[in-house]
Amino acid sequence: MPFGLRRLKEMAWKLLCQVMFWSGAGPILAWVSRRRSHSRWTILTYHRVGCSEPDGGPDIVTRERFRTHLRYAKRRYDVVTVGEALKRLNANKWTDKPLLSITFDDGYRDNVSDALPILIAEGCPATLFVTVEAIRDGLPPWPHRLQCDLTALVANPERNDQSTGQRALHPLLETVLMHSGSPRDDVRSMVRRVVEAAKSLPASDSKILCYEAASLTGGAGCRAAAMMTVEDLVRWQQAGLEVGSHTTNHQILSRLSAQERRADLATSRRWLEDALNVKVDLLAYPNGRSNDWDERTIRDAGETGFRSGLTTIEGTNVSGADPFRLKRISVGDDSVPVFAIRVSGLFGTLRAWLHRKLATPADRGIEQWTISAGGNEGGRREALSIALIGGRGVGSSYSGIERYYEEVGSRLAERGHRVIAYCRSTFSPAVKSFRGIELRHLPTLRSKHLETFVHTGLATLDVCFRNVDIVQFHALGSSPFSWIPRLVGKRTIVSVRGLDWQRAKWGRIARAYLRACEWSSIYCPTRTIVVSRTLKAYFDSRFDRQCHFIPNGVSRMDAHPADAIREWGLEHRKYLLYAGRISPEKGLECLIKAYQSLDLEHRLVIAGGSSYSEKYIQRLHEVARGRVIFTGFVEGRLLAELYSNALAFVLPSQMEGLSVALLEALTYGLPAIVSDIPENRELVDDFGGFVFRVDDINSLADAIRRVVVDEDAALRVGMAAQEGVRSRLSWDVIAGETERFYRNLVVG
Numbered sequence: 001m002p003f004g005l006r007r008l009k010e011m012a013w014k015l016l017c018q019v020m021f022w023s024g025a026g027p028i029l030a031w032v033s034r035r036r037s038h039s040r041w042t043i044l045t046y047h048r049v050g051c052s053e054p055d056g057g058p059d060i061v062t063r064e065r066f067r068t069h070l071r072y073a074k075r076r077y078d079v080v081t082v083g084e085a086l087k088r089l090n091a092n093k094w095t096d097k098p099l100l101s102i103t104f105d106d107g108y109r110d111n112v113s114d115a116l117p118i119l120i121a122e123g124c125p126a127t128l129f130v131t132v133e134a135i136r137d138g139l140p141p142w143p144h145r146l147q148c149d150l151t152a153l154v155a156n157p158e159r160n161d162q163s164t165g166q167r168a169l170h171p172l173l174e175t176v177l178m179h180s181g182s183p184r185d186d187v188r189s190m191v192r193r194v195v196e197a198a199k200s201l202p203a204s205d206s207k208i209l210c211y212e213a214a215s216l217t218g219g220a221g222c223r224a225a226a227m228m229t230v231e232d233l234v235r236w237q238q239a240g241l242e243v244g245s246h247t248t249n250h251q252i253l254s255r256l257s258a259q260e261r262r263a264d265l266a267t268s269r270r271w272l273e274d275a276l277n278v279k280v281d282l283l284a285y286p287n288g289r290s291n292d293w294d295e296r297t298i299r300d301a302g303e304t305g306f307r308s309g310l311t312t313i314e315g316t317n318v319s320g321a322d323p324f325r326l327k328r329i330s331v332g333d334d335s336v337p338v339f340a341i342r343v344s345g346l347f348g349t350l351r352a353w354l355h356r357k358l359a360t361p362a363d364r365g366i367e368q369w370t371i372s373a374g375g376n377e378g379g380r381r382e383a384l385s386i387a388l389i390g391g392r393g394v395g396s397s398y399s400g401i402e403r404y405y406e407e408v409g410s411r412l413a414e415r416g417h418r419v420i421a422y423c424r425s426t427f428s429p430a431v432k433s434f435r436g437i438e439l440r441h442l443p444t445l446r447s448k449h450l451e452t453f454v455h456t457g458l459a460t461l462d463v464c465f466r467n468v469d470i471v472q473f474h475a476l477g478s479s480p481f482s483w484i485p486r487l488v489g490k491r492t493i494v495s496v497r498g499l500d501w502q503r504a505k506w507g508r509i510a511r512a513y514l515r516a517c518e519w520s521s522i523y524c525p526t527r528t529i530v531v532s533r534t535l536k537a538y539f540d541s542r543f544d545r546q547c548h549f550i551p552n553g554v555s556r557m558d559a560h561p562a563d564a565i566r567e568w569g570l571e572h573r574k575y576l577l578y579a580g581r582i583s584p585e586k587g588l589e590c591l592i593k594a595y596q597s598l599d600l601e602h603r604l605v606i607a608g609g610s611s612y613s614e615k616y617i618q619r620l621h622e623v624a625r626g627r628v629i630f631t632g633f634v635e636g637r638l639l640a641e642l643y644s645n646a647l648a649f650v651l652p653s654q655m656e657g658l659s660v661a662l663l664e665a666l667t668y669g670l671p672a673i674v675s676d677i678p679e680n681r682e683l684v685d686d687f688g689g690f691v692f693r694v695d696d697i698n699s700l701a702d703a704i705r706r707v708v709v710d711e712d713a714a715l716r717v718g719m720a721a722q723e724g725v726r727s728r729l730s731w732d733v734i735a736g737e738t739e740r741f742y743r744n745l746v747v748g
Contacts, residue, residue, distance in 0.1 A: 285309055
């Protein structure tokens with residue numbers, strides 16, 4: 001959301017609160033709510049109290065406003081610490097007043113210098129959740145540091161040019177640098193989006209981003225705000241107030257490995273207990289949104305000695321609430337009318353009521369299930385009707401889209417859903433169904449530039465007259481049509497599988513169109529899915545809408561002995577394999593030249609068909625000079641033999657989404673040799689493999705040599721990757737995640 005619109009929304013919200021408060025409607029409804037719900041527990045979240053100027057960190061509440069908040073709260077609520085409220089929650093003991101707890105996150109020094117005296121004077125207890133690095137190292141949370149560093153970068157473009165030089169920077173950092181000289185509001189909005197995108201990255205990536213930003217600014221973010229010392233923390237505790245953990249260094253817990261997460265939680269708890277000489281068993285999840293913690297986080301928190309976990313999901317808690325899923329209400333520098341409406345929970349209740357009242361009978365019938373106390377889904381689930389548009393068809397895995405059609409579509413059909421796949425007549429078998437998927441064959445123009453556009457347009461027109469709940473468009477080029485089915489009440493999704501405008505096969509006009517489709521892929525559909533974390537970070541930083549990450553998957557592949565491939569003179573483990581579309585962005589000329597620079601007995605096999613790139617294929621044949629085997633398009637048993645008997649799989653791409661061919665190679669246990677583009681690094685960093693610098697012939701040759709020289713070690717890497725991919729990225733897992741996403745979309 002642009003900064004101006006965000007400010008307008010805030011003003012409208014405050015105006016609504018003023019009207020409700022001064023008209024008497026708000027206080028009356030809040031009083032009724034409190035009288036009817038004695039067994040309710042409200043937790044408020046503050047970060048900073050004081051009168052300093054905003055510095056890019058969390059919201060600052062002035063001392064005067066904070067005092068009025070406390071006075072309002074203690075007249076209407078029983079104000080207790082989180083620990084005391086948990087005791088009453090477990091014992092089911094409630095007073096005439098609902099419970100309310102005041103919490104502070106992060107460990108800013110003004111919590112002691114400004115907030116503590118007011119808390120003592122007003123007789124209100126509170127609970128402080130601190131990060132160890134704030135107390136031990138004096139560092140603000142990394143999102144605060146990053147926001148300050150990024151703002152400083154944009155404000156000083158001359159220094160940026162001198163500092164960056166020819167260095168390769170993190171893509172999000174390059175996005176920020178491109179906005180040097182932009183209007184202030186645009187810069188603030190862009191920086192906020194980049195920081196939010198960084199929170200969705202794996203912990204290792206966010207650390208790299210923070211390090212690069214700090215190195216360019218001289219660590220401006222480290223000096224962003226004063227943090228508490230050990231003495232301050234002891235002073236807080238000696239005042240009779242409570243202390244909990246906000247982890248060691250504010251890393252998003254769901255982005256850490258199990259080992260890293262347990263170590264972080266245990267370290268933070270042990271360090272705080274040593275500093276205070278008291279038991280610390282309360283935890284607040286960093287960032288705290290629904291995707292920032294999960295069942296594994298809850299399990300690890302319990303195993304490391306914590307008895308509760310506080311989220312930032314807005315809401316109040318009732319008797320029987322899960323202590324590891326406690327909701328909170330974030331408070332800003334609110335006037336009394338705004339604070340009163342916010343704390344009462346009326347706004348959230350009103351939204352939920354409107355959703356129930358405005359939902360159509362069809363909407364309510366789509367998904368009728370309840371969430372049990374353990375969070376498991378039970379009850380009856382109605383079948384969904386889903387249409388897939390944008391691919392060529394089924395029965396021939398030409399690209400990742402067609403593989404998605406078959407693997408996810410067939411599994412959804414097995415679960416009782418109706419799946420319709422729109423196919424191009426020349427690419428699919430002339431049958432009405434395939435693996436449980438209904439096929440709709442429509443004509444199109446056989447043209448490089450118009451084939452997808454025309455077919456998607458016809459399919460969109462057709463689907464508007466069909467009884468479907470969800471229409472999923474695949475690839476950027478189809479996204480401009482995704483708003484049309486919404487006019488007739490259907491939910492739409494755009495699945496982005498790569499930045500197609502980067503493909504070298506497209507001319508200037510086609511690239512401009514595909515680049516513009518980035519905007520339509522975000523703003524035209526109901527929701528957007530991306531297949532890699534790199535794509536998610538890219539879109540989250542460019543646009544003020546969150547994408548949903550669902551990766552591609554793999555099937556469990558059985559090895560096949562070398563049989564039909566012997567016609568090409570191929571033997572077991574005596575060749576290197578590339579499989580996939582043949583187009584310029586795949587970097588195959590670099591692969592051929594790297595192979596030719598080595599004196600190997602192993603052959604090089606390039607398996608794949610043309611993607612309107614016949615001239616490029618001719619160029620590859622000329623460069624290869626007969627030393628490379630070009631199989632053409634292969635599938636089925638023949639493709640399985642190629643994967644089963646290769647020594648290694650090579651993917652020299654200049655751009656990808658999340659390569660299905662690479663996933664399939666890993667599930668066959670092949671060592672992967674991949675270019676170091678972020679999309680490839682996602683898989684190799686997670687599961688193992690060999691990396692070379694993109695478009696660097698010598699670097700690729702060195703990587704191939706390492707595999708050939710020590711085949712046994714390379715194959716051990718491949719087998720380890722196979723186990724990880726099969727367990728974490730099976731199509732069954734991906735289909736289940738997709739089904740949950742569909743259901744949430746329909747009811748939300």
